[in-house]
Amino acid sequence: MPNLFDPLTLGSAVMRNRIAMAPMTRNRADENGVPSPFAVEYYRQRAGAGLIITEATQPSETGRGYAGTPGLHSDEQQAAWKQIADAVHGEGGLIYLQLMHTGRIGHSSLLPSGRQIMAPSAVRAEMDVATATGEMVPAEVPLEMSTSDIESVITDFADSAERAIAAGLDGVELHGANGYLLHQFLSSHTNRRTDEYGGSVSGLGRFVVELVTAVADRIGGNRLGLRLSPGGKFNDMHDTNNEETYVELVRQLDGLGLSYLHTLRGRPTPLHDQLRAIWNSVYMVNTGYQGSSEFDVLNQLIVDKVADCVSVGRLFISNPDLVTRWRNSLPLAPWDEDTFYFGTEKGYTDYPNAETA
Numbered sequence: 001m002p003n004l005f006d007p008l009t010l011g012s013a014v015m016r017n018r019i020a021m022a023p024m025t026r027n028r029a030d031e032n033g034v035p036s037p038f039a040v041e042y043y044r045q046r047a048g049a050g051l052i053i054t055e056a057t058q059p060s061e062t063g064r065g066y067a068g069t070p071g072l073h074s075d076e077q078q079a080a081w082k083q084i085a086d087a088v089h090g091e092g093g094l095i096y097l098q099l100m101h102t103g104r105i106g107h108s109s110l111l112p113s114g115r116q117i118m119a120p121s122a123v124r125a126e127m128d129v130a131t132a133t134g135e136m137v138p139a140e141v142p143l144e145m146s147t148s149d150i151e152s153v154i155t156d157f158a159d160s161a162e163r164a165i166a167a168g169l170d171g172v173e174l175h176g177a178n179g180y181l182l183h184q185f186l187s188s189h190t191n192r193r194t195d196e197y198g199g200s201v202s203g204l205g206r207f208v209v210e211l212v213t214a215v216a217d218r219i220g221g222n223r224l225g226l227r228l229s230p231g232g233k234f235n236d237m238h239d240t241n242n243e244e245t246y247v248e249l250v251r252q253l254d255g256l257g258l259s260y261l262h263t264l265r266g267r268p269t270p271l272h273d274q275l276r277a278i279w280n281s282v283y284m285v286n287t288g289y290q291g292s293s294e295f296d297v298l299n300q301l302i303v304d305k306v307a308d309c310v311s312v313g314r315l316f317i318s319n320p321d322l323v324t325r326w327r328n329s330l331p332l333a334p335w336d337e338d339t340f341y342f343g344t345e346k347g348y349t350d351y352p353n354a355e356t357a
């Protein structure tokens with residue numbers, strides 16, 4: 001009977017245990033989107049995870065929705081990511097880069113001058129967003145993407161994924177969850193298009209299928225994962241009756257030989273089990289904010305074959321050696337939410353391992 005400490009083949013690599021570190025934005029990159037020097041140590045400390053999935057990273061300047069998020073579209077950024085990948089590999093770990101375009105979530109002050117936020121349709125998120133200076137303001141109405149905007153975003157993702165592999169990362173995860181651009185295409189609430197990128201079930205999924213196909217063609221499906229949050233409400237998403245869209249999408253993607261599918265499963269629905277049944281490669285689950293990240297609960301997901309591996313977020317922030325602590329039933333340190341975003345080492349690289357706690 002497999003458990004969380006067993007290895008798992010993941011595409012072209014092997015996870016040494018089934019506990020991945022979930023992607024987490026920490027907003028410590030510089031104004032050019034170059035990861036901070038502290039990020040090397042941060043990820044190195046957490047290399048005991050079976051897989052590290054990095055914080056969301058923009059594939060282009062126009063995909064940036066927050067201050068302090070890193071990018072991977074310049075040589076300088078690529079060099080910084082190489083240092084991170086080397087540090088994680090030096091500890092025997094694996095690392096995938098999460099690529100995110102934020103779509104309608106974001107603010108024009110974060111984009112190159114004259115650019116506006118873009119989305120499948122001109123549907124505003126009913127929420128406040130942060131500007132470049134951190135002021136909270138009502139979200140803007142996004143510009144509806146043209147077909148050529150769609151093509152250039154797909155090219156940006158493929159170029160950035162290629163840079164990730166060139167920098168020595170083991171693969172790329174596309175962020176299709178939590179109300180950002182990919183999710184916006186999948187939802188009939190945010191995607192009101194009447195062209196081939198909207199409307200029908202296959203239309204709503206078309207952008208994601210084309211994007212995944214293009215990135216898989218560029219770097220190989222066995223280095224590519226996708227994160228989805230079916231039914232997720234974060235960032236003013238209102239998915240109703242979207243089961244068919246996800247079932248059809250996952251059916252189409254299953255043939256592309258991806259290394260994994262990663263779903264948020266805080267409140268499990270029958271759809272989650274349906275997607276699990278369709279998907280033939282590794283299925284990763286994050287129990288999300290509504291579920292429990294207790295060891296026994298997560299291990300049971302493996303025993304019950306609900307998932308092949310799990311991802312864990314906040315516990316990895318405050319317990320860099322989380323896997324060792326769980327293996328030895330050591331106490332866990334609580335996280336400090338005040339230092340999740342922005343800043344330097346505090347709350348980032350200064351959580352000790354259990355031996356030195």
Ligand SMILES: Cc1cc2nc3c(=O)[nH]c(=O)nc-3n(C[C@H](O)[C@H](O)[C@H](O)COP(=O)(O)O)c2cc1C
Pocket residue numbers: 022023024025026054055056098175177178227264286287288289293311312313314315340341
């Ligand atoms: C500080 C913070 C930043 C996050 N940033 C991202 C992100 O960049 N990409 C993403 O897909 N999810 C992000 N998430 C969601 C986490 O990946 C995860 O789904 C969430 O923390 C729930 O898992 P947990 O209960 O194990 O923490 C973030 C969560 C936190 C707490």
